Amino acid sequence: MTQRAEGRTVAILAADGFEEVELTSPKEAIENAGGVALVVSPEDGEVKANRHREHGIKVPVDQKLDEAKAEDFDALLIPGGLFNPDALRVNQKALDFASAFFAQKKPVFSICHGPQVLISAGLVNGRKMTGFKAIQQDLKNAGAVVSDEPVVVDSGLVTSRNPDDLPAFNDKIVEELCEGKHQAQKQSVVA
Template identity: 50%
Template sequence: MTDIAGTKILIMATDGFERSELLEPRQELKHAGATVHVASPKSGKIKSWKDGDWSDTVPVDLSLDEVKVADYAALVLPGGVINPDQLRTDEKAVGLVQQFVAAGKTVAAICHGPWMLAEAGVIQGRAVTSYGSIRTDVENAGGVWEDSEVVVDNGLITSRSPDDLPAFIAKIVEEVGEGKHARR
């Protein structure tokens, strides 16, 4: 895996995140040398959701109000149905997605995470993928949906499901290694 030592990456999530879609990117990005922080609208710990089980917790490193986009090279948006559905109703969370995209930073969303991209209005005319059940939402937001394990459009990375995590994480590392992307 490419070395991205010294790079800071933000994962934005709340209760109901898909366990593997937060834990695996966090672990692998740290392994590649990045400093990874978890930001959430709530403090303390957030709980994962998998198959009816509120289980693993992850400590929150900072609140959404504390996030400074300039401090980070990338934003990762895990899925799960509950997590992005909650975050897309939070103006600060949506605003952070818009700021990361406007700054040309890498933004990666997996599974239901692209709901955040749709809510932020940042996928118009861009190639994206998502969990199949939100395809219509993505297309209605102007995204050009395709059924691929990972889709990259000028620093915007999307994947369909936990099965795609290896390709998703590899693309995050690659895109972060490339640096800032031109605004669209």
């Protein structure tokens, strides 16, 4: 086991209805690389996963969103699922939290429907991205340059399509986490 990410801490922004494997698999990859992955949520106590459309496990919340600060973390992970992004994208504190990682030039990782949070935060214009097939047009409409690939990396922003792409997504998460800040990470490009 390599400890490449030792000393690095990732905030996993999640609400009820996240896709279980899109949180658990990257979390395991981060921890296997020596990093720490903490669940940050507007919820208190624990958040409930979905496995596709069925109920999944419950995951303990490590830190309430109200108390979380981007400067205390090295990177941000936003898992997908149908309900998680919907809850987060209408929560101003979640949008501000995500925006702070871009402002601080820290890596941001998002999979499946997770990029919808970044759309609502106004963070995708001009960025190379991918996402679940059903949201790719939404990404384009928000100004992203979209390609239908397993993983797309754009200066510290790592996006992926679905659980089938998790091996490649997890590899890029660890790689980008180890690289640290990206000076080219930006909030948005004005069209």
